[in-house]
Amino acid sequence: MNPMNIVDIDLNLLKVFEALHEEASASRAAIRLGVSQSAVSAALRRLREVYGDALFVRTGRGLAPTLRANQLRPLIGEALSKCRQSLALLVPETLDFSGRTVTLGLSDDFEIAYGRGLIDKVQERAPGLRLIFRQTHSQIVAEALLDRSLDLALTAGGFNARMLSREILADGGYSCLVDADSLAAEQSALSIDEFVAREHILISSGGFIGIVDEALAALGLTRRVGVSTSHFAALPYLLAGTSAVATLPSHATERIARATGLRVLPCPVTLPRYPIELGWRTTPQADLAIQRVKEAIVECLG
Template sequence: MAEDARYALDKCMWRHAMPCYGGRMSTPDLNLLVTLNALLAEGSVAGAARRLGLSPSAMSRALARLRATMDDPLLVRAGRGLVPTPRALALRERIGPLLREAEAALKPARQLDLATLARTFTLRTSDGFVENFGPRLIARAAREAPGARFRFALKADKDSAPLRDGSVDLDTGVVGAAAGPELRVRMLFRDRFVGVARAGHPLLDGEISAERYAAARHVCMSRSGQDRGPIDAALKALGLTRNVSTLVGGFTAALALARATDLIASVPERHTGFLRDGMQSFPLPVEVPGIVISMIWHPRQDADPAHQWLRGCVKAVCDEQLDADGGSGGSGLDPSTPASRV
């Protein structure tokens, strides 16, 4: 009997999905399940109609469709009411759980329980961002959502595909021209470029003019391998050319080389927040547009409560760190310059 009931229910759900003449397919009428559930619960056409907000005649037509589809009377007259057939009784065991599962799937997401959240978030960001803000982010997550884990992925480029396919949850950095127009962006802070040299470097002995700065040997960060950027454009306007001898893929590597050699590094000021002993930063001798660091995500994550929590945490820890450091270090700067090569 159970196998017969399972076959009958499958027939009810999918009969209308079978191929029709002409090759057309029609979708199953799942409303029939709701109708049958109400009829079995109420035991009468009038009661089922009231339960679903239908007229008795509409419910009678629905029952007729059910009988034709199932090839079974389903409910038969017994005095003033209706009683289910054996097949209908067997089907009732499956219809209830099916409808409850469908209702649960269509309900709004439950309120996020941070205490039980178990999820790994992938953040694509710079090593300097991790160094500056990672400790606060990890500490905050440990307090609020101890089951949350972070995977910090370094940025090889600004490709938006990882945000679209979900392999990256959140990106931080300067919004480049290649960013997809559908991406969501929220500013975190402004920054500006400064020069960095080892303590005792000859450039630090006296006024750092544009001429002396350009003549020094430089290490530059470039993901694309280009050896000219906004600083070089500013120097070119003065008839000067910077002596670039080394290119690296990240600002942390540039700082490491500047610390151990006579190379000059030019990096966002936030990257100098944890300068090692024996290093010194200085303002650039030319005007260079500042940058805006933002967090970037795909709109598919907008309504996800866990992702909303992540975005709130990142913004909060950035604000806290900036307040602790006395400000962003770059207030009012032009946000238009991508940090692809400086």
């Protein structure tokens, strides 16, 4: 491959690379960019010549990036981000964010509790910007931010890494969800004995032990877990018509109860509270799109 100079390269190719990496499909990248699929294919051929690599290979599920493409992704993403920031300096109050995306990492309890409100507030602050919600948790969030698969993240910690900044937005606690028909008339709480006697649904990425088990063990008690799931969104279907109980973050119990008719009850065992934190990559020049989303998140949780 002959050495390339930037003056020999159409910088629009970088936008095609970004779209292909994020969409994993030439047809979807074409729709996103507002061009024909043949134009995307031609751009990909040129990109392959420039970088001396296939970059994206066909699989049964679309286009998968090669190792070289994954290495290039943060560099190209940073270059395009700098270009967008330079344009935002012109007239930031009237900037149209159409075509921009911000990827927010969060677990589905936060998505359930705050997702709709966040969408609305982002559209007020950054018209045209598209949010991408991507599942994450505190054990993997730092790596995802550093490798640029996430722009921002909302979790209960996990941001103790160099090059990351964080802000504590709120203090979280836990409540229980049950089917209202499993309660006696006017019942507003579960005794510890009734709590232990009921079947439990555990929400856990590991699927074995949760903080409720730890709190009960300190009291010399155990519970019976009927099923473990990694998705809070499944709870209305797993609890309906049963006497089972699920213990989960209070922000999610309130939202799920309003949408489904399940009942929120206080947890009869004392559980530790936790910080709700917003994390992002530390950069000398803030991206205005990311800044607007940060502002919306702070207002939603304020």
